[in-house]
Structures are given as C-alpha cells and as structure tokens.
Amino acid sequence: MTQIFTYITYKNGVADDIASEYIAAAKKIDPAATITAVVTGSGAVLDTVAQSLTSKYSEVIKISNEALAYPNAEVVRKALCNVLDKSAIILAPHDTFGMDLCPGLSIKMDSAFAADVVDFEGIEGGKLKLVRQELGGAVSTHVSCDISNGAVITIRPGAFAPVDAAASGKITDKPAGDLTAKRRFLEVIQAEVGDVDITKSDVLVSVGRGIQEQENIAIAEELAEAMGAVVSCSRPIVDAKWLEKGRQVGTSGKTVKPKVYMAMGISGSFQHMGGVKGNPYIVAVNKNPKAPIFQVADVGIIADILEFMPELTEAIKEL
Amino acid sequence: MEILVCVKRVPDTAENEFQLNSAGNDLERDDLVYSVNEWDNYAVEEAIQIVDNVGGNVTVVTVGDSESEEVLRREMAMGANNGILLSDDAFEGSDGKGIASILKAEIEKGKYDLIMTGAQADAAAGQVGGMLAAMLDLPYASLVNKIEVESDTKIKVGREIEGGNQEMNEIELPCVLSIQTGINEPRYVGIRGIRKVAQVEIPVKDAAALGIDPSSVGDAGAKVKRVDYFVPVLGEGAEMLEGSTDEIIKQLIERIKSKGGLA
Ligand SMILES: Cc1cc2nc3c(=O)[nH]c(=O)nc-3n(C[C@H](O)[C@H](O)[C@H](O)COP(=O)(O)OP(=O)(O)OC[C@H]3O[C@@H](n4cnc5c(N)ncnc54)[C@H](O)[C@@H]3O)c2cc1C
Numbered sequence: 279m280t281q282i283f284t285y286i287t288y289k290n291g292v293a294d295d296i297a298s299e300y301i302a303a304a305k306k307i308d309p310a311a312t313i314t315a316v317v318t319g320s321g322a323v324l325d326t327v328a329q330s331l332t333s334k335y336s337e338v339i340k341i342s343n344e345a346l347a348y349p350n351a352e353v354v355r356k357a358l359c360n361v362l363d364k365s366a367i368i369l370a371p372h373d374t375f376g377m378d379l380c381p382g383l384s385i386k387m388d389s390a391f392a393a394d395v396v397d398f399e400g401i402e403g404g405k406l407k408l409v410r411q412e413l414g415g416a417v418s419t420h421v422s423c424d425i426s427n428g429a430v431i432t433i434r435p436g437a438f439a440p441v442d443a444a445a446s447g448k449i450t451d452k453p454a455g456d457l458t459a460k461r462r463f464l465e466v467i468q469a470e471v472g473d474v475d476i477t478k479s480d481v482l483v484s485v486g487r488g489i490q491e492q493e494n495i496a497i498a499e500e501l502a503e504a505m506g507a508v509v510s511c512s513r514p515i516v517d518a519k520w521l522e523k524g525r526q527v528g529t530s531g532k533t534v535k536p537k538v539y540m541a542m543g544i545s546g547s548f549q550h551m552g553g554v555k556g557n558p559y560i561v562a563v564n565k566n567p568k569a570p571i572f573q574v575a576d577v578g579i580i581a582d583i584l585e586f587m588p589e590l591t592e593a594i595k596e597l
Numbered sequence: 598m599e600i601l602v603c604v605k606r607v608p609d610t611a612e613n614e615f616q617l618n619s620a621g622n623d624l625e626r627d628d629l630v631y632s633v634n635e636w637d638n639y640a641v642e643e644a645i646q647i648v649d650n651v652g653g654n655v656t657v658v659t660v661g662d663s664e665s666e667e668v669l670r671r672e673m674a675m676g677a678n679n680g681i682l683l684s685d686d687a688f689e690g691s692d693g694k695g696i697a698s699i700l701k702a703e704i705e706k707g708k709y710d711l712i713m714t715g716a717q718a719d720a721a722a723g724q725v726g727g728m729l730a731a732m733l734d735l736p737y738a739s740l741v742n743k744i745e746v747e748s749d750t751k752i753k754v755g756r757e758i759e760g761g762n763q764e765m766n767e768i769e770l771p772c773v774l775s776i777q778t779g780i781n782e783p784r785y786v787g788i789r790g791i792r793k794v795a796q797v798e799i800p801v802k803d804a805a806a807l808g809i810d811p812s813s814v815g816d817a818g819a820k821v822k823r824v825d826y827f828v829p830v831l832g833e834g835a836e837m838l839e840g841s842t843d844e845i846i847k848q849l850i851e852r853i854k855s856k857g858g859l860a
C-alpha cells in the first residue's frame with residue numbers, strides 16, 4: 279500500500295491552498311493510498327493549523343519544536359528525516375520553500391526526486407508516471423519515477439483542483455529529534471513598495487522580454503496611456519533594471535486581479551501567470567505561435583509587439 | 598575564496614521554437630540555438646565579484662559533451678579563472694542525482710569554500726544544487742539574491758521568497774548556494790573576450806578519472822527518466838485573431854471594450 283505524506287505549509291496560522299490540492303494529487307498517484315498530513319512549527323500557531331487539517335485529513339502528524347517556528351529548510355529536513363518513513367512518497371509545494379527543502383531531502387531519504395509536477399498517471403510496476411514541463415512551459419514530458427525506495431515530489435501550486443474531503447482526523451504528536459543546523463534564519467525583509475501600484479489598475483499592459491530594449495518600454499507606456507492602463511512586466515524586465523520591482527507580476531512579484539491583462543511579448547511561464555488572478559480577460563501578443571501564453575490567453579495575436587502596439591495605440595486614440 | 602560554479606549548456610528559450618522529433622521522444626535538436634543557462638551567468642558574475650573583493654579563484658565546471666566546452670569558455674571570458682569539463686558517454690541520461698554525484702566527485706578533488714549553481718536550468722527542476730549540498734553534507738540555500746561575506750567561515754545570504762520578499766540567513770562555509778536572476782547584472786562578453794580564452798587548455802575528465810562507477814550514473818543509474826515529450830494542451834487555448842492588422846485591431850478593440858478594458 280502506498281503511503282503518502284503531504285507537507286503542509288502555512289501563513290499566519292492558515293494552511294496554504296496546496297493542503298487541499300495534495301489530496302487530488304495523492305488520489306491520482308494511487309486512489310488507495312494512505313494520506314497523512316505533516317505539519318511542523320511551534321506553539322499555538324502550529325496547534326491551530328494542525329486542528330484545521332483534521333477536517334480534511336484522517337491522519338495528521340504534528341512535529342513541534344521551537345527551532346521549527348520559522349520554516350528553515352535545513353531544520354525542517356532534519357525533522358522530516360527523523361520522523362517519516364523513508365519508503366513513502368512525500369509531497370511538497372513547488373514554491374520557494376519546496377525548492378529549498380526537497381532536493382536535499384530526497385538525498386537524505388535516499389529516494390527519487392521529481393520537481394514541479396503538474397499531473398500524475400498512476401503507478402505501474404513500482405514506477406510512478408508523472409507529467410512535468412520543461413523549457414519555460416514550451417514542452418511537456420512524461421517522466422517515469424522509480425518509487426521502490428520512496429520519492430520526494432514537489433507539485434505545482436494550482437495544478438490540482440482542490441478536494442474538500444470531509445474527515446475527522448486525529449493528530450499524532452511526534453518529537454522532532456536532533457535539529458542542529460549550519461544555516462540560521464535571521465529575518466524576512468519585506469519587498470519595497472514602488473511609486474506605482476499595479477494591483478489597483480483594471481487594465482494592465484504587461485511587457486516581457488519581447489520588448490527587447492529599454493527604450494521600447496515607452497511604446498508600452500503610450501499604449502497604456504491611451505487605454506487608461508498601467509504598465510506591468512515579467513521578471514526579466516526587472517532583472518535588467520528597465521522597470522522597478524514593484525511592476526513585476528508573478529509568484530516572486532505582485533499578484534494582480536485586473537479586468538483585462540495585455541501580455542505583450544511574454545511567454546507565459548507558470549511563475550509569471552501565478553501572479554495573474556481573478557480570471558481576467560487575457561490578451562496575448564507574441565511573435566511565436568507556439569508560445570505557451572496562447573494556451574492560457576483568451577485572445578491571441580501572432581505579431582511583433584514593436585509594430586503591433588503603436589498601431590493599436592493609434593486606433594484607440596482615434597475612437 | 599575558492600569558488601566553484603556549476604554551469605550548463607541549454608537550448609535558448611528566447612531564440613527557439615521547439616518542435617518534437619518524428620518519434621516524439623525528443624526535441625528536434627538539429628537547429629536549436631544553445632547558450633549558457635541564464636541563471637548560471639548570474640552565479641558566475643557573483644563569484645567574480647566576490648573574488649574581486651576578497652581574493653581567490655573562480656572555477657567553472659560542467660557535465661556535458663564536447664560542445665559544452667563553449668559555455669565554459671564563455672564564462673572564462675567573463676572572468677572565471679579555470680574551466681573543467683566532465684564528460685563520458687556513461688553520463689548520458691543522468692537524472693539530477695546522477696549529475697550531482699558526478700559534480701561531487703570533482704568537488705572532492707579540490708577544496709572549495711563556496712559552490713554555486715543556478716536556481717534552475719532547462720528542465721526547470723532546480724535540483725542539482727540542493728542534492729549536491731546534501732551529498733556533501735554542506736549547508737544550502739536556494740534562490741539566493743544577496744551574498745555578504747562576513748568572514749572566512751561565515752556568509753550572510755538573502756533568499757528570494759514569495760511576493761519578492763527576502764529571507765536573510767547566516768550560513769557556515771563551505772556551503773552550496775543556488776543563485777536567482779537579478780542578484781547582479783552579468784557583464785557583457787564580446788567576441789574579443791572569447792578570443793582571448795580560445796586557446797586556454799580545459800581539462801576533460803571521464804568516469805574513470807573521477808573514480809565513478811559508470812553504472813551508478815547516466816541512464817543506468819537513473820531512478821527518474823523522461824519517457825517522452827509532448828506539446829501541452831491546457832484548457833481551450835486562445836481565440837486567435839487573423840486577417841489584416843486593421844481587422845485584427847478592430848476585433849481586439851471590440852473584445853477589450855466588452856470586457857470593460859476600454860471606456
Ligand atoms: C523561483 C522563481 C520565481 C520566478 N518568479 C517570477 C515572477 O514573479 N514573474 C515572472 O514574470 N517570472 C518569474 N520567474 C521567471 C520565469 O520562470 C520566466 O523566466 C519569465 O517569466 C520569463 O519572462 P518572459 O516571458 O518575459 O521572457 P521569455 O520567456 O524569454 O519570453 C519572451 C517572449 O517574447 C516573445 N517575443 C520576443 N520578441 C518579440 C516581439 N518582438 N514581438 C512579440 N513577441 C516577442 C518570444 O516569442 C517569447 O515568447 C521566476 C523564476 C523562478 C525560478
């Protein structure tokens with residue numbers, strides 16, 4: 279029988295949405311699997327989270343220790359190695375914490391590792407078949423993962439529909455064991471707030487690497503002005519320092535909920551689209567007909583944005 | 598400080614339209630444009646800047662075929678002092694753990710204070726750095742976007758976390774860090790820079806030279822194997838507007854208006 283542990287991440291005492299998404303993922307791995315939630319932390323916050331999980335999971339393992347109050351991946355890894363059965367499948371989110379924790383965890387567990395999984399197709403002969411993406415989402419792959427010695431798997435947040443399984447689970451306390459670490463958490467520094475708040479705009483003209491040069495940002499600004507919109511961007515534009523960090527949409531930037539999102543020369547990576555919420559009307563203009571953005575957009579145009587945007591600006595001005 | 602940076606030659610996502618080969622088991626690779634993994638450039642730039650400040654050497658290493666030599670030379674043109682190519686037919690088909698164990702064998706032959714990888718490469722796994730650290734029993738931090746050297750034995754690192762917030766940590770040396778884009782602005786490498794390092798000898802090491810059992814790496818040692826490639830179908834896909842630019846713009850404006858995007 280397949281044993282699946284789901285590592286629960288949480289913020290301010292509330293479990294992340296992934297807690298419900300794991301259940302769908304686990305059922306796709308093996309409908310008959312035993313699913314156990316695992317949560318680490320300390321004090322009343324941990325108790326609250328663990329309690330909230332009992333309505334979804336029939337088994338909850340709670341590992342409490344002051345050293346786990348902040349999720350330092352090295353410390354969490356030690357706790358999980360001390361407590362969990364090494365032949366099991368461990369699920370974690372493919373986010374900045376899961377990326378920090380899981381590759382090393384798989385080595386210490388001596389089990390297989392698969393990252394950023396978007397679908398599972400079941401187990402056959404000791405091999406789990408799963409689906410992931412490569413090259414910024416341009417291609418998908420089926421991957422065969424030998425789980426005979428367990429596996430650590432990160433799943434993409436939002437890729438599995440949340441299951442609201444009703445349960446009345448029981449909480450089991452487990453001692454964390456030795457947690458000495460060579461990495462010490464100091465503090466979290468909050469992102470700076472820029473002078474423009476892209477989260478307040480109903481319409482965003484969002485530029486990606488397709489804009490090609492800093493000078494061309496002005497072309498997007500003219501379009502935005504004509505539309506009464508604001509210019510936002512993908513990460514490479516901020517990395518190149520063409521726009522300030524506060525303009526970046528995505529998992530490591532801002533979450534926006536506009537009515538209309540104009541993706542101009544953006545490929546549509548999941549980290550970018552992870553910041554586009556509230557089901558806006560997505561317009562994608564891209565010169566590559568195979569760009570992944572066309573799979574998530576509502577309307578698509580194959581064009582060079584440097585030519586298309588000025589024409590659109592003119593047409594709107596003439597309205 | 599002795600710094601090792603792991604780099605990889607990858608298909609350039611901005612330059613290529615990816616096609617599957619006729620068998621569907623791989624990409625059509627003949628016409629692909631390759632370059633160094635974007636994240637690795639940031640790692641090499643950071644290593645060079647650290648060495649500029651505190652002294653030491655930057656070595657770049659890759660596991661790959663003979664064509665991978667070009668990415669080592671590119672990073673040496675940036676300013677890395679040494680390059681090492683780890684190459685053997687037996688390495689083909691390695692999973693993340695396989696690559697990490699090949700790199701580990703080389704790392705154990707040297708003495709490095711700091712080992713860097715990119716946050717992720719073409720397969721978007723983000724695995725090699727964390728695996729390497731665990732195998733070497735060294736501390737690790739991923740998605741690093743700030744490094745401050747405090748002493749010979751300790752550094753302070755910032756990690757990028759959700760929402761662009763930054764998690765500060767103190768970490769003992771030696772350690773492994775995976776580097777996130779945006780940490781610096783990688784320097785430009787011109788044709789002249791490449792020419793300067795064109796003749797530098799780059800040692801090539803195979804499984805035997807590294808003391809690796811060939812059956813423990815490559816396809817033979819891999820627990821995780823890619824079965825095939827396919828083009829993803831997510832949802833319905835966009836309604837594609839066609840026709841003359843004027844027609845397209847007219848249709849687009851109608852749609853944007855109906856969605857409340859234009860007054
Ligand atoms: C931990 C982590 C967090 C991340 N967080 C974020 C985040 O918050 N936000 C974010 O955006 N990214 C984030 N990324 C990066 C993300 O994975 C992608 O690398 C990034 O979103 C790509 O940006 P892009 O689409 O602008 O560039 P590319 O992927 O290079 O795409 C450029 C597109 O422009 C098209 N194009 C080129 N020229 C033209 C032209 N003249 N006309 C029309 N189209 C053109 C190309 O066909 C291509 O589709 C993160 C990555 C990691 C690892």
Ligand SMILES: Nc1ncnc2c1ncn2[C@@H]1O[C@H](COP(=O)(O)O)[C@@H](O)[C@H]1O
Nearest residue numbers: 603659660714715717718722723724725
């Ligand atoms: N074949 C390789 N040779 C050297 N370094 C690699 C190789 N593959 C991955 N890496 C390193 O690991 C990082 C993350 O890659 P990955 O884990 O494959 O997403 C890369 O940015 C490189 O620094």
